[in-house]
Amino acid sequence: MSENGELAGYKGLALEVLQNIGAEIGDFIRVIKGGQVFEGILIPRSEYGDDKHVVIKLRSGYNIGVRLTPDAKVERVGRGEKPAFVAPPLPEQNPALPKVSIISTGGTIASRVDYRTGAVRPALTASDLYSVVPELADIARIDAQILFSLYSENITPAHWAEMAKTVAEKIAEGVDGVVIAHGTDTMGYSAAALSFALQNLPVPVIFVGSQRSADRPSSDAATNLTGAVLAAAKAPFAEVAVAMHETISDTAIVLHRGTKVRKCHTSRRDAFKSVNAKPLAKIVEKRVVMLAEDYKRRDPSRKLVVKPNFSGKVALIKFYPGMDPAIIDWHVDNGYKAIVLEGTGLGHVSNRLFQPIKRAIEKGVVVAMASQCIWGRVNMNVYDTGRDLLALGVTPLEDMLAETATVKLMWIFGQTDNPEEAKQLLKTNIAGEFSQRTLHEEMREDIKQ
Numbered sequence: 001m002s003e004n005g006e007l008a009g010y011k012g013l014a015l016e017v018l019q020n021i022g023a024e025i026g027d028f029i030r031v032i033k034g035g036q037v038f039e040g041i042l043i044p045r046s047e048y049g050d051d052k053h054v055v056i057k058l059r060s061g062y063n064i065g066v067r068l069t070p071d072a073k074v075e076r077v078g079r080g081e082k083p084a085f086v087a088p089p090l091p092e093q094n095p096a097l098p099k100v101s102i103i104s105t106g107g108t109i110a111s112r113v114d115y116r117t118g119a120v121r122p123a124l125t126a127s128d129l130y131s132v133v134p135e136l137a138d139i140a141r142i143d144a145q146i147l148f149s150l151y152s153e154n155i156t157p158a159h160w161a162e163m164a165k166t167v168a169e170k171i172a173e174g175v176d177g178v179v180i181a182h183g184t185d186t187m188g189y190s191a192a193a194l195s196f197a198l199q200n201l202p203v204p205v206i207f208v209g210s211q212r213s214a215d216r217p218s219s220d221a222a223t224n225l226t227g228a229v230l231a232a233a234k235a236p237f238a239e240v241a242v243a244m245h246e247t248i249s250d251t252a253i254v255l256h257r258g259t260k261v262r263k264c265h266t267s268r269r270d271a272f273k274s275v276n277a278k279p280l281a282k283i284v285e286k287r288v289v290m291l292a293e294d295y296k297r298r299d300p301s302r303k304l305v306v307k308p309n310f311s312g313k314v315a316l317i318k319f320y321p322g323m324d325p326a327i328i329d330w331h332v333d334n335g336y337k338a339i340v341l342e343g344t345g346l347g348h349v350s351n352r353l354f355q356p357i358k359r360a361i362e363k364g365v366v367v368a369m370a371s372q373c374i375w376g377r378v379n380m381n382v383y384d385t386g387r388d389l390l391a392l393g394v395t396p397l398e399d400m401l402a403e404t405a406t407v408k409l410m411w412i413f414g415q416t417d418n419p420e421e422a423k424q425l426l427k428t429n430i431a432g433e434f435s436q437r438t439l440h441e442e443m444r445e446d447i448k449q
């Protein structure tokens with residue numbers, strides 16, 4: 001690797017070739033190979049890459065790696081500037097527009113490519129998000145801040161508490177809505193957490209992420225952020241929601257209720273789906289189109305109630321064939337207050353787990369049952385296994401998502417240590433986390449999205 005940093009990430013043969021032509025990062029170079037000509041800006045390499053390729057950014061904006069074979073000819077066409085991100089100045093704000101606070105916690109929507117590893121890393125501040133999407137100036141006045149710079153897998157219940165408190169501060173300042181930029185991998189958990197922690201909301205709180213970082217030509221960051229800000233500024237509901245692409249195209253942004261949403265794909269733009277419920281709304285041609293009929297309406301005069309405490313002593317355990325019953329005993333012995341079992345089908349686990357479940361409940365641990373299935377609801381009265389579990393004291397979770405149930409119990413045990421009070425709160429529909437009836441057409445609508 002180059003010691004002076006002028007050819008960051010390059011080593012061996014590639015470094016030697018580039019040094020021989022006097023090239024530096026940012027220079028315009030040409031590679032002629034096998035009758036083909038590749039021209040573009042020389043960009044840094046991942047330090048984990050080999051020494052046989054040079055990487056250039058084509059005029060199209062895409063990056064390609066060109067292998068340096070013996071017949072390859074490399075030329076420096078022109079001197080260029082080293083690539084760097086410089087945010088444009090903030091656009092002027094219209095004082096007549098609604099005021100929206102953007103709180104950045106990190107994730108891909110606030111990331112750029114890290115050329116040291118070739119991966120993306122948290123880099124952009126919340127102000128950067130605003131400045132690189134100037135269209136936001138036509139929607140709202142933006143108050144932007146960075147709260148965390150974390151990949152979402154590193155976010156904990158303690159971070160949820162800080163998010164809730166920060167949102168409360170912004171609402172107390174009189175904003176018309178709040179947007180939280182967040183990594184997509186655990187965004188559903190955080191959205192559920194704030195759905196419970198922020199009660200009696202007067203305005204919308206919208207989580208938003210992106211599947212591809214803002215410096216990639218195919219990024220969904222700008223479209224998602226624009227939709228989220230528009231929802232925060234103008235949506236008629238006052239709930240926690242997640243704003244992401246409805247389909248793989250840029251035609252609409254869909255708004256999912258924070259307690260009913262799951263990330264269902266690793267990389268597609270439309271990775272998020274509402275489960276066992278219709279989405280709240282969607283953004284089409286800069287308009288908020290309501291899809292749900294039952295929602296809490298925006299009311300700026302409403303007094304927010306903040307309950308930001310969470311317990312870390314709640315476990316989500318997925319049942320699988322051959323599972324060791326001692327897993328449950330371990331959680332009981334280590335002071336866990338609640339266990340969400342993700343059972344099969346209608347809510348079943350092997351009878352080999354019955355004895356440790358019975359012991360857990362006798363020791364005051366709340367044991368609840370969700371289903372591993374994506375759509376549908378738990379019904380533990382159909383088969384003997386389910387009825388036996390009910391007799392042991394297992395609490396069925398209707399059509400609540402297992403992730404949402406886990407977060408809800410974390411929140412519940414942040415409010416009380418009494419298992420009986422906890423069970424009553426678990427059965428209380430606080431933020432639309434379960435419905436009395438799951439409609440089959442809801443599943444078909446989600447599949448079509």
